[in-house]
Amino acid sequence: MVSRSNKVNPDLIRERQNCTFDTLELTHLLDGGIERTNDRKNRENFFLNDPELQSKVPSEYLSHKEKYEEAVKKAAIIFRKVQQLQNEGRGGMDNFREILGGQLGSAILKDGNPLTLHYVMFIPTLMGQGNVEQQAEWIQRAWSCDIIGTYAQTELGHGTFIRGLETTATYDPTTEEFVLNSPTITAYKWWPGGLGHSANYAVVVAQLYTLGKCYGIHPFIVQLRDEETHHPLPGIKIGEIGCKLGMNSTNNGYLGLENVRIPRKHMLMKNSQVLTDGTYVKSPSSKLTYGTMIFVRVVLVQDAATYLKKACTIATRYSAVRHQSQIKPDDPEPQIMDFLTQQYKLFPFISASFAFQYAATWLWNTYNNVTGELETGQLDNLPELHSTACALKAVSTADAARGIEILRLACGGHGYMTSSNLPSTYGLVTAMCTYEGENTVLLLQTARFLIKIWQNKQDIQNLPTVKYLETALTLNNPFEKSVKWIISALQQTAASKIDLANRHINDRVQAGQAYETAWNNTSIELVAVADIHGRTIIVETFYNTIQSLKGTVSPQLGTVLEQLLELYAVDTALKCSGDLLRFTALEGRHMVVLQAWMESLLAAIRPNAVGIVDSFDFRDEVLSSALGAYDGNVYERLLEEAQKSPLNEEPVNKSFDLYLKPFIKSNL
Ligand SMILES: CCCCCCCCCCCCCCCCCCCCCCCCCC(=O)SCCNC(=O)CCNC(=O)[C@H](O)C(C)(C)COP(=O)(O)OP(=O)(O)OC[C@H]1O[C@@H](n2cnc3c(N)ncnc32)[C@H](O)[C@@H]1OP(=O)(O)O
């Protein structure tokens, strides 16, 4: 067997020598400072050097059941270790962000974690929806993992239209209990992560009935399994939903409820309440129940950026060491990264990963500000937050999934190997386009907000993401080769498209259609409206971030960041060029300028491409890819990984004697 040398591939050595900026400076910048880089590295050592968290066999070769069992074993170790870090005051939110997301988490559990929902939705729902007494009763137990929970909202029949959920929670004032039921098959909960065999509690979202009246969906804490034996409690019909495209270790489950009784105080009552006599007390806004979904949409933008960065690292390093074909006859075979088409597959997604990271940071800060306001009863900024979280989640996850697939294709045949780690990365990220709100549905939520704003532009100045709508429609905006021009052109385009869609709704209403029918008939345009609005925010946030960094980074790094910003902006403009030609001062002759600008940026980024992805500073264990390792020893690693196939454990497989030999010898 070929043994892997420890030498770094010479192409990568040369790429690193030619890099024009200090990669460590960029690593620190992306981490948020040198201390956070050090914390991250310490955390990586703490987890990845633990022999109990290492796998002997790649998880792809395990059976479905084995995958789950290994995932539970590792998840338990991981979260004990996280608790240890928390107790020592080391890391805070970063521990969770990395261990649950695409950074550390996906290195240890490549295909999902059965306890993710406990942390990402169960605990946040207790925090966001429970009143003070309920928080006191439940959070500590959940935090210390005395109980393991999940978030059970989606049913077989409904995921998007949550007002249509069928599970019922009927208040019985005689015993001061709620009685939960799944009245039909379609009322069965279906999908919640960890529900199958891991969680013993769930927040169950159900239609609340009290004193004979339905008050819509509300969250309830329901015990699913005995805390000692883990056996399902009476009336609980529970199991795992089976194999999926990806996330096969997350233990997504189903749940049917048959006359399951829970105490009144198990309804999460921060926002609305049912009193002992059954009186219903209304929430200040029925949409506060949807708060956990906003939280997850916000954190998913960062996760989309992380996974995209990983795929960029793998594909870029591979493109530096892979040689194929010839550019000129008699030339040596070039690095495939020297093909312009290859650069066009890689670099726009590198720039997009920066764009999404900066958008995610901005959205996270906005989320914290608005949730702070909600605590004081101020709800004014909730609709804008909801609209923005929907748009950014949809655009970033859709582009990350598309990007990862393009990056996989950019690795040719080897990208198709699971040992490249690109297929399972795609599996994880394409799921994000569906969960926590299917992307089309989320874009329509953003469009709903935008159309309302368009119809009533009062107080728009106080809404940072839409204030451009006040003036953008009528901008006199002659073409310029600048990011600022692209931003204002995108704004003008978004405004024009909102105006047009609004007119089309109105035309349809005038022609006799109900507003909702007119809305549906205009919804292709409406989705496009929200999409371009989301992209406008992302480009602008990227621009503002780079402006704010001026003077704080070295000139060399400043140049690279500027190039990445320009590439993201010009690539966005080119992808929207039909709209820009239609709604702005852009003309056919300017397209030549944009195209040349984009190509010059590809050339400018080319010498630093490996340096930039090196700055993402993913450890090999995190990349988990034969194609993407730091040393670039791709072929040795591919062969080494192939040896792990169980089929290679013996020179002749028993199927030869059983089937192949009789077949060959049968001579029919
Ligand atoms: C130290 C700290 C410690 C912290 C503790 C520890 C924490 C640790 C944390 C660690 C974090 C780090 C982790 C990083 C890794 C991440 C890994 C992630 C893995 C994640 C796995 C996740 C798996 C996935 C899980 C799931 O998938 S869970 C299921 C998700 N399911 C959905 O997402 C359903 C979609 N559907 C809908 O969202 C609605 O159904 C629908 C379509 C809107 C219509 O809703 P409907 O009720 O019909 O609405 P309408 O009545 O039409 O009203 C419409 C009116 O309401 C308004 N409005 C609608 N919404 C909302 C809303 N939100 N808010 C406000 N308003 C809203 C709307 O603007 C309109 O306003 P208007 O215009 O009228 O003024």
Ligand SMILES: Cc1cc2nc3c(=O)[nH]c(=O)nc-3n(C[C@H](O)[C@H](O)[C@H](O)COP(=O)(O)OP(=O)(O)OC[C@H]3O[C@@H](n4cnc5c(N)ncnc54)[C@H](O)[C@@H]3O)c2cc1C
């Ligand atoms: C991997 C994974 C993990 C999940 N984890 C959880 C979990 O932990 N807990 C939980 O409760 N749920 C979970 N879910 C469920 C998830 O939230 C839903 O699948 C998601 O919200 C989409 O709903 P749906 O499946 O009903 O799709 P549908 O709504 O049936 O979507 C199907 C199609 O209909 C279209 N459509 C639907 N409504 C509209 C509309 N109003 N306008 C235009 N088009 C529309 C959609 O755009 C889509 O093209 C998970 C799902 C996945 C895939």
